[in-house]
Amino acid sequence: MQDIIVVGAGLAGLVAARTLTRAGRRVRVLEAAGRSGGRLATHRQDGFTFESGYQVLFTAYPAVQRQLDLAALDLVSIPPAAVVRRGPQVEVLGDPIRDPASLPRTLVAGSMPLPDKLRLTRLAARLKVGAPHTLLSGPDETTRAYLKRQGFGERSIQSFFAPFFGGIFLKRDLSTSARLFRYYFRMLMDGAVALPREGMDRIPEQLARELDISLNVRVERLEARGGGVSVLTGAGELQAAQVVLATDPWTAAQLLGEPVTHGSVGSTYLYYASSEPLDEQPRLLLNAEDGLINNAHWLSNAVPGRAPAGQSLLAVSVLGISPLDDAALDAHVRGELSRWYPDGAARLRTLRIQRLPHAQFAQPPEFAATLAGHATRIPGVVLASEATSMSGIQGAMESGERAAAILLGDLETQSRPRGA
Template sequence: MPEHILIIGAGLAGLTCARTLLRAGKRVMVLEASDEIGGRVRSDYQDGFVLDRGFQVLFTAYPAAQRQFDYRALGLCAFDPGALVCEGGRRAVLTDPLRDRDPWALLGAALTSVIRPDDKLRTLALALEMRQTTVDELIAAPDEPTETYLQQKGFSQAAIDRFFRPFYGGIFLDRSLHTSARCFRFNFKMLSDGQTVVPARGMGALSQQLAAELRSAGAIRLKTQVAALMTDGPQVTGAMLADGSRFASDAVVVATPAPEAARLTGLPMPEAHVGTVTLYFAGDVPVVPDKKLLLHSEPDAFVNNAVQLSNVAPSYAPPGAHLLSVSILGVPPFDDDELFARAFADLQRMLVGNHEALTALRTYRPLRLYRIPYSQFAQPPGIHPTLPDNATGRPGLFFAAEFTEASSLNAAIISGEKCAEQILRMPSGMA
C-alpha cells in the first residue's frame, strides 16, 4: 500500500481524497498552484461582502456532502423553494408545495397562469416519484436529453420554456436542455429531498472545512505549480515543479480540472465545457423581499437568473447593505463595464412594472464580477459511462476530480472518496 501520496490540486475532490488518506494514517502532501485552496469553490471577502467565485449552492440532500461536512458548523442559510419567473412584465411565483411553508407563495403558485394546472400537477407527481426512487435507480435509468425526458413526462412546451429552461439552465449552465436527463433526475431529487443552502461565510467554507485537518498537519502547499509528472518507466513517481524542484511519492493523485489533467497526463479527457459570468451588485435596500431565485424566461434573456443573496444569508453583506447576485450563461466578449451595464438593463426589464423594486435597484452599484470559462464539463446524454476511472491504468497515477463522475459538488466529493479507497486497497508496492 502506498505510504506517501502526492495530490495535485486542492479542490473539493483533492481535499476529500487527501483528508481520507490522512485519517487512514498516510503521509499526504497537497500541491495547489493558486494562492488558496478550494478550486472553483472559493469565497472572497470585500468591504464586508462575501463573494463566492461563481453563483453556487449546496443541496443538503447530497449523499457525499452529508458524509463529509459538519453541517451544524457551517451555519447553513436556506433558499425558499421554487422561483419567481419574470416574463413580459409579469412575475409569477412557482414553488414546491411539498416543501414550501409560505401560504402566500403557495397561493400565488396555485393561481398563476404562467404554468398550466396540468403542468403543476405533473411537477408534483415528478417530485413524489423522485422521492420514492433511489439514486442508484436514477443513475441506472435510460439516458436522453433533458428536454426529451420532460416531453415524455407530458410537460407542455410553455412549461419547459418558461420554467425548466431557465431554472435548470442555471444548474447546467446551458438553457438548451440537451444535458443528460440522468443529471436532471438527480438534481430534481436532491431539490425535492432537501434544502438549497449556502454557508454563512460563503461556499468557500466547504473547502476550508475539508482542509482544516490537512492544514494542521502541514500537508498543503500553496502557490506551487506542477510542471510535469516524474516517471520511472511506466511508474509515476512524483512531480516536477515549475521552479525545477521535485516531489517524490509512492502515488500521485491528479485532482485538477480536465484540461490541466490532460496536460499533465496526456490521457483523454472530456473536452467540451460550459462557462458563466457571475456579477455582484451592492445596494441600500433589498430589490425583492424573497429568498427565491428570479428567473428570466424571455428567449432573448441576457441575465439567466438572479437572487437577493443577502435575504438568504444576511452575513453575505455588511450591516445596512444588500447583495444581489446575477448569473449570465457563457462568457460574452464584453469588458467589465459593458457586462455590468447589460446585466443592469436586463434586471430592469425583469422588474418592469414593479415600481418599488426598480426604485431599490437604482441604489445598486457594481461590486465585482467573475468570468469562469470552465465551470463544468459538458454532460450530453451517454457521457457518464465514458468518463475516466479513478485508477488510470498507469502504475502510481490516480484521478480525483469531478470528470470521473459528473459535474457537481457531490460528484467531486465522491471522486475524492473513491480515489482514496482505491489507494487504500492496493497492496504495498502495487501503486
C-alpha cells in the first residue's frame, strides 16, 4: 500500500506532494492529463509561446515566495502600467514610482480624472499598511461598491478598474469581493507581475521535479476501505493510507459527492500572430469601450522570444464564454482590433482560440464564508484545492501546503491565515 496518493498534478497537488515527499512520505501523484500543471499550461506553436488563457505570476504571493525558486524561472516583469484604449485613442496609466517613464503621460490621462488619481494614491497608501492577508478580512461588498464608496467616478471605473481588475477576476462587472480586490491591489504594489521567459509551465515543471507522477491516470472513485482509501482509476484499483484530493473543484465535487465551490467563471482567449510590428507597446492594453475585448497584450513586446524573429504575438482576452462560433468570434474581435490598428488588423493570423468554461470559481462578496474545508466526508481523504482559499496561484499553493500540513501534523502551517 502507498503511504499517500495525491490525485491531480495542478499547483495544489504538486505543492502538497512535494511537501509530503520532502517530509519522507512515500507519495505517488495520479494525473488524468498527459502533463502536470492543471490550469497552468503553456502552448508552443510554430515558434510562438503563449499560455492557456492569459496568465501571469504575482511574485508577491507569499506562497510563491515560499515554494518557488524565482531566479530559476527567469522571470520577465511586465511594466506596472496599463494602456487605456478607446479605438485609436491611447492613454497610459502607470505607477509613477515603478514605471517612471509612464509619469508624464499618466498625469495628462483623461481616463482617470486628477481627483481620482489622488484617490488612487491615497488608497495605495492605506492598503500598504499591515500584513497583506489582513486585507482578506473586514467588511465585504462588491469591488464596484467599494470603489464607489472611495469616491471613484464612473469614468475611472469604466476606463481602468473594470477592464484591469476584470482581467484578473475574469468579471468586468466588478462583482467580485472587495476583500479580494484589496488583497490583489496589495500584491500589485508588493511585487512584480511577471512571466517566466519560457512559459508559465516552467512553474509546475519546477515543482514536479522530485516527484513520482503517473500521467494519463484518471481517478474515477474514492472509497474508505480497510483503514485506508481505495482509489479506483481507469487503469485499475490502488490502495493508499491517505489521499490528497487535488483535482479542480468541479471534479472534486463529483468525486466527493458534495459541492466544493459555488459556480464557475469562464473566459475566452484569442492568440494572433503578425509579421509586421503593429504596436511597440509592452504594457497591458485595456479596452475602455463596449465590446468583446476586455484586455490584450503584445506578449512578444513584453517577453522577447515569445515569437519567432520578425514576428509579433498578441493575446486577446474576451471575458465569459462567447455564444459565437469561432469564425464569428474571430471576425468580431478583428473588427474591434481594426479600430486600434486600421492598417494591420486584417493581416493578423489567428493562432488559436481557446474557451475555458471553468477558469476560476465565482468569488462574490462574502464568498469566504462558503469556502470548502480540507476535511472531506470520506475518511482518509483531505482536500487540497484553491476552493479552500481563493481562486488563483496563491490559493492553490497555500491549499497544497495546508493539506500536507494536516497529514504531517504541522500545526504552524495549518494555522497560517488565508493569503499569508
